[in-house]
Amino acid sequence: MSKQYKAVSLVSGGLDSMLASQVIMDQGIHVEGINFFTGFCVEGHTHAIRKQDDKKPKRNNALWVAEQLGMKLHIIDVIEEYKDVLINPKYGYGANMNPCLDCKIFMVKKAHEWIKENDFDFIITGEVIGQRPMSQRKQTMPIIAHQSGADELLLRPLSAKNLPETLPEREGWVDREQLFDFSGRSRKPQIALANELGIDDYAQPAGGCCFLTDASYSNKLVDLWQNRNDKNYEMDDIMMLKVGRHIRPNARFKLIIAREEGECRFMEGYRKEFDHLHCTSHTGPMALIDGKPNSEDLQLAARILARFGKGRSEEQVDVELGLKNGVKRQYSIKPLGSDDIPKEWYL
Amino acid sequence: MSHVDLDARRLLCPMPVIRLQDQIKTLHTGDTVTVTCTDPGVMNDIPAWSRINGHSVINSEEEEYLYQLTIQVGATP
Numbered sequence: 459m460s461k462q463y464k465a466v467s468l469v470s471g472g473l474d475s476m477l478a479s480q481v482i483m484d485q486g487i488h489v490e491g492i493n494f495f496t497g498f499c500v501e502g503h504t505h506a507i508r509k510q511d512d513k514k515p516k517r518n519n520a521l522w523v524a525e526q527l528g529m530k531l532h533i534i535d536v537i538e539e540y541k542d543v544l545i546n547p548k549y550g551y552g553a554n555m556n557p558c559l560d561c562k563i564f565m566v567k568k569a570h571e572w573i574k575e576n577d578f579d580f581i582i583t584g585e586v587i588g589q590r591p592m593s594q595r596k597q598t599m600p601i602i603a604h605q606s607g608a609d610e611l612l613l614r615p616l617s618a619k620n621l622p623e624t625l626p627e628r629e630g631w632v633d634r635e636q637l638f639d640f641s642g643r644s645r646k647p648q649i650a651l652a653n654e655l656g657i658d659d660y661a662q663p664a665g666g667c668c669f670l671t672d673a674s675y676s677n678k679l680v681d682l683w684q685n686r687n688d689k690n691y692e693m694d695d696i697m698m699l700k701v702g703r704h705i706r707p708n709a710r711f712k713l714i715i716a717r718e719e720g721e722c723r724f725m726e727g728y729r730k731e732f733d734h735l736h737c738t739s740h741t742g743p744m745a746l747i748d749g750k751p752n753s754e755d756l757q758l759a760a761r762i763l764a765r766f767g768k769g770r771s772e773e774q775v776d777v778e779l780g781l782k783n784g785v786k787r788q789y790s791i792k793p794l795g796s797d798d799i800p801k802e803w804y805l
Numbered sequence: 806m807s808h809v810d811l812d813a814r815r816l817l818c819p820m821p822v823i824r825l826q827d828q829i830k831t832l833h834t835g836d837t838v839t840v841t842c843t844d845p846g847v848m849n850d851i852p853a854w855s856r857i858n859g860h861s862v863i864n865s866e867e868e869e870y871l872y873q874l875t876i877q878v879g880a881t882p
């Protein structure tokens with residue numbers, strides 16, 4: 459009996475990795491998916507936090523793709539290891555804080571380790587030459603293969619015919635003739651292939667697969683690094699950058715103000731990690747304080763928060779400060795006027 | 806058959822799924838895990854992950870922003 463070859467497919471939840479997996483499965487290869495959780499993935503998070511997103515399906519696209527294709531999916535937590543990729547990218551950042559090329563190398567390297575541990579034969583990705591400006595150029599494809607250590611074990615079924623033959627093709631585990639020669643930014647070939655394969659429902663991620671391609675998120679990350687004078691981060695830090703309105707009056711502190719009920723509930727879970735404020739005389743959002751504010755800063759923070767509550771036009775409102783250690787302090791202050799909060803304070 | 810309780814409160818998806826996956830690796834066919842979460846996304850993600858990987862969700866409850874699912878381990882690799 460001939461050997462059943464096994465491939466692991468890097469599944470992001472988008473159409474390209476879905477197609478790549480399907481065409482290799484159709485060649486009789488046993489395919490399982492792998493999805494790396496860096497902490498910055500768009501999946502779920504903000505949908506889970508923000509109530510206004512309630513109508514959107516809360517599905518995790520990678521899981522959904524795996525289920526559609528009938529393959530197993532392994533979700534791997536790489537939060538710790540990913541810090542070095544983000545903080546020290548050898549190939550730099552893209553338009554925002556996205557270290558795409560280093561990120562791809564890292565993920566393929568992890569997939570390569572995984573196939574060795576799990577006795578799989580090769581790796582597939584949905585990469586298409588020229589699809590993305592930084593990580594999917596023709597020159598970068600061999601860099602990813604080589605720097606990750608996967609070399610000839612990395613097959614990109616959608617662009618295979620534009621790339622040198624890999625081991626699975628040369629050995630006849632897969633038929634190169636049935637692979638594709640997609641290139642460029644157009645999505646038409648993928649959509650045509652999806653139709654041919656009967657795939658009519660798929661996620662269309664705007665931009666990239668993670669928050670690091672988002673300008674506003676990247677600004678907040680850079681602000682965090684600059685004001686802490688340290689690029690190290692914890693999961694809670696990067697989660698908080700996805701939540702609330704961020705206002706930084708000075709280098710000592712910033713306020714994170716909930717924008718709606720779902721965020722309020724989520725942020726309430728952090729009352730032991732952050733000093734926090736809420737208005738006691740009127741309804742309004744809660745705020746977390748990040749940094750080391752002095753006593754004047756705390757007064758200012760209370761006045762800023764009051765600006766976002768129902769008492770914004772009152773002469774005086776009451777705001778309670780809760781410290782991480784449980785101690786409480788009361789402030790009676792005048793809310794700031796809308797013009798008193800400079801635009802530059804908003805991150 | 807053994808039973809394990811797993812606390813995944815305050816974790817956002819897909820972390821609860823990852824914790825469950827890692828826990829199940831230490832268990833055997835027929836064992837059960839009850840996972841308690843605060844992210845409503847688990848009500849979709851954990852059943853999907855279980856179906857894909859051959860495990861069954863035998864109970865799921867939702868109360869006051871707390872989501873609890875019990876999973877029975879299927880065939881282990």
Ligand code: SF4
Pocket residue numbers: 556557558559561562593666667668669670671
């Ligand atoms: S968009 Fe994000 S996850 Fe995707 S390759 Fe770039 S850095 Fe990595």
